[in-house]
Amino acid sequence: LKVNVTEIDIPMAFGPAFEGERVRGADLHVQCGGGKTQCTELVKKAEMNEIEDGKVILEGPDVTDLKEGETFPLGIFVQIAGREFQDDFEPIMERQIHHLVNYIQGIMHIGQRDISWVRVSKGAMEKGFSLKHIGTVLYAKFHQDFQKIVDKVQVTLYTKTDEVDKMTALARENYLARDSRVDAMTDEDVDTFYSCTLCQSFAPNHVCSVSPERTGLCGAYNWMDCRAAFEINPTGPNQPIEKGECIDPKLGQWKGVNDFVNKASRGAVTHYNFYSMVTDPMTTCGCCECIAAMLPSCNGVMTVGRDYSGDTPCGMKFTTLAGVMGGGASSPGFVGHSKHNITQGKFILGDGGLLRMVWMPKMLKEELKDRIVARGEAMGVPDLYDKIADESVGITEEEILPFLEEKGHPALSMDPLIG
Ligand code: SF4
Ligand code: ZN
Incomplete structure (x- = not known):
């Protein structure tokens, strides 16, 4: 009954x-x-x-x-x-x-x-x-x-x-x-990603696309969750998206995703990349767990989580960043993402991946320590964790650059972030 x-x-x-x-x-x-x-x-x-x-x-x-x-x-x-x-x-x-x-x-x-x-x-x-x-x-x-x-x-x-x-x-x-549960999966393993439009009541043009290696930016939905949500509610906010033709494997762009996003955003967003924050990144809404931002003089990026209320080297606190980026637009140079995504294999891989990370709040860094160490090892920099600055090193680019130089941070010898 x-x-x-x-x-x-x-x-x-x-x-x-x-x-x-x-x-x-x-x-x-x-x-x-x-x-x-x-x-x-x-x-x-x-x-x-x-x-x-x-x-x-x-x-x-x-x-x-x-x-x-x-x-x-x-x-x-x-x-x-x-x-x-x-x-x-x-x-x-x-x-x-x-x-x-x-x-x-x-x-x-x-x-x-x-x-x-x-x-x-x-x-x-x-x-x-x-x-x-x-x-x-x-x-x-x-x-x-x-x-x-x-x-x-x-x-x-x-x-x-x-x-x-x-x-x-x-x-x-x-x-x-x-x-x-999705850690063992890669984006190449599946032909279908999932959309999430649950946040459109706050950010009307925002469409999250969730792939095995990119969990939803709120951290609450991964690829498996979206698949289960579609099973429960086939007409709900999580729809399967056939990837279709791959337009850019490095930046992570597919024709099927573009078509879906264009329609679901009512033409406001025609395309975006899964693996880049520099070039046409995914749209960001106000519930993101973290926001990544470019730090041009360090040739790298930083990210900050919602639970860190202090200043950051990009010159903005989390709340300011969320206020500016959180409306559902794609903002080159910035992207909202989940905590878990930082250590997923495809995290901003088109921009150089986790090796670009030069600053994180201490709390977030420590929370993800084991995973950052493992990702660093997988990317050939086993001591990456110790090379990432935090607020105890500094909260401006000028303050952290000497630390990065001293530690030999990999971002300093990578291609320029903006090409
Ligand atoms: Fe869905 Fe989370 Fe994205 Fe909102 S932020 S649209 S709930 S995946
Ligand atoms: Zn949201």
Whole structure:
């Protein structure tokens, strides 16, 4: 027997109309994530008898316990059971949290995975918003939109630091396992890539193309996830794209992709390259995990993640970069990408690949350490990791150049970045 949920039982208005709504300074009551506190999301498959359908548990204080201007940590843990539900569907459900939470009037949601950001407005508080309403919404919408695969939904919201941290550790294990499922695949292995147009409500011309060696720039969707999403919803935002004729193997451009992107962007973007940030890069939307930028005097590139709020050698902080690039345009010299993509085989390979990387925030570098070392070895520079500068070396090109020279960074002896 399938449960039919038609009501979304919350005191605020709810729907796509509120998706693009911003919660700005004067209107802000409290917030979590966004580099200020930890905010993490995880969807996990559960056994039928393990969870109770519709149950929403709040572990810790609610927003009503906080004073205006305060921050709090948040863990959103969703368990789904269903006879047809597979582990492969977890990332797809998890990525829905972004737009579904945004559908709540007066609530803003940015990001995904362990870099989410939720802002609660004064208006929502006046209407009686409780964090439990996030659970109510996810329960109702997961039943409505994914009837075929969902039988039971239980949501736990953690707001105590130690519990959020524990959930975050579990979530990171899961993200890693998902990301590594495509590690053994190359773009040459498949004839079909997948589109993702989930972000068009924010960036109308933006079309992500996801290949085995280029995960979606939000980090939440890899090639396998897109394939599973298409299986669940054949008319949804993830469509197969036949690569078709290869126009440029070095930069990564295919006729089939161009045709698709041209149509899906309504003519705004006629073509782009998978493996270049210098020449007609892929379009970028506001949810990217990282943004790479050229550093011409170092003949290399840098990248910065959403969770690093400091200055960078390209002269812009992450938030500024995201503001400028995140509208869904292709911006030569810059590209949004996922964390995982940095160490995927085709990462800006048309521009020289990971060997061009001269600066990363320390935190991001350390997070990816094992993978950077492995990629460096595969590319013939086993000590690449130690040659990449971070903010402890400097935050301008002038400051990091002597370090790169001293370390003999490979980018310095490569062809000029701009040809
Ligand atoms: Fe899809 Fe790209 Fe948006 Fe991620 S960033 S949800 S892959 S359109
Ligand atoms: Zn997006």
